[in-house]
Amino acid sequence: MGIKRYIAGYIESVVNQIQYKKHQEKQLAYLNAATFDPESVRLDNTVQIFNNRGDKKYISIGNNSWIKGELLTWKHGGEISIGENCFIGDFAKIWSSVKVSIGNNVLISHGVNIHDNISHPLNSIERHQDFLHVRKIGLQDNVNISEAEIIIEDDAWVGFNATIFKGVTVGKGAIIGANTVITKDVPPFAVVVGNPARIIKQTT
Template sequence: MMKMITIKLYNKWINFKLRFWDVMQKEKCITGNSTNLFLEAKIENLCKNKEKIRIGDNCKIRGELLVYPHGGEILIGNDCYIGEMTKIWSARQIKIGNRVLIAHNVNIHDSNDHPLDKNERHNHYLEIITSGHPKIIDTLREAPIVIEDDVWIGFNAIILKGVRIGVGAIIGAGAIVKKDVAPYTVVVGNQNNIKSL
């Protein structure tokens, strides 16, 4: 009897914690109906504008969504899944269509995140650790990313700036995508191995 009461109390605590976290994370973005931000989810809206991270209906988010203070926008369609430890970081714009499945530990970045010049990179690092992310950066290379409807991205994949992934494409586990992917193709490895579905 006591064990059953303990289990019920524990379950109530977990449910409360999940609801609280969901509400706290949703303060930093706009979400559609029936969208959940799980305990592993992290919304880093460094520009403090909720409009810059928009998530559609019926999405399940377990990864990290980050927009920089100097720019960036993340737009996620309906019925999408973002897996644990996935990082979607935007300095320009990342647009994800409907019914997109993104596995765990995927990295999607629309910029270099740091300047290429060693001195600028060091100064950028110092500014981040002393004052936080800068509001103006003109030394980053940025280009938008578009991931169209019905794409599946396997675990540990890396999607780099400026690419468009076509409708229904599959990005295999561990793949590195640095150029556009045609609709209904499969990418494995470093994008030298592309097959039609």
């Protein structure tokens, strides 16, 4: 029985070491794609960072933040700034072609979508041409899409599977309920739910 426990413990130790090494390698690789302190910021194995602008200054992550989701800048533009003590959950997607600014102490749950653009041209011919370009070559240097900056202020909390669209400011301390769709500004300390979002109460 003692030998079995020893072997099981040894195997577990080896597996943990391999996983830790892979995690370190991934974190170091992302140092070329984003600006952050690897000793302070936690990037889980689920993280994906696509900095299509090619300069790590366009994606920054503040100290003591924990990132598990996906960060993407478009080729023609985009900037993502995440403050200190923030959490970005599994399968959350933050896509930017202009700028997404996230303050300090912000919680963004799993499955959240934050997009400062509409992703595709409204014109059907342009949309199809854009799709063909992305499929064959990748993102275009210039694309005709509607876009506007998103700001999420300090201490906000975004519930799971919520969606925040372009041009929105989420005020300090605001709470966005699960599955809520945000198309307009959310006042500070407001609690909003639904599609479209509506205010149900104020907190302090």
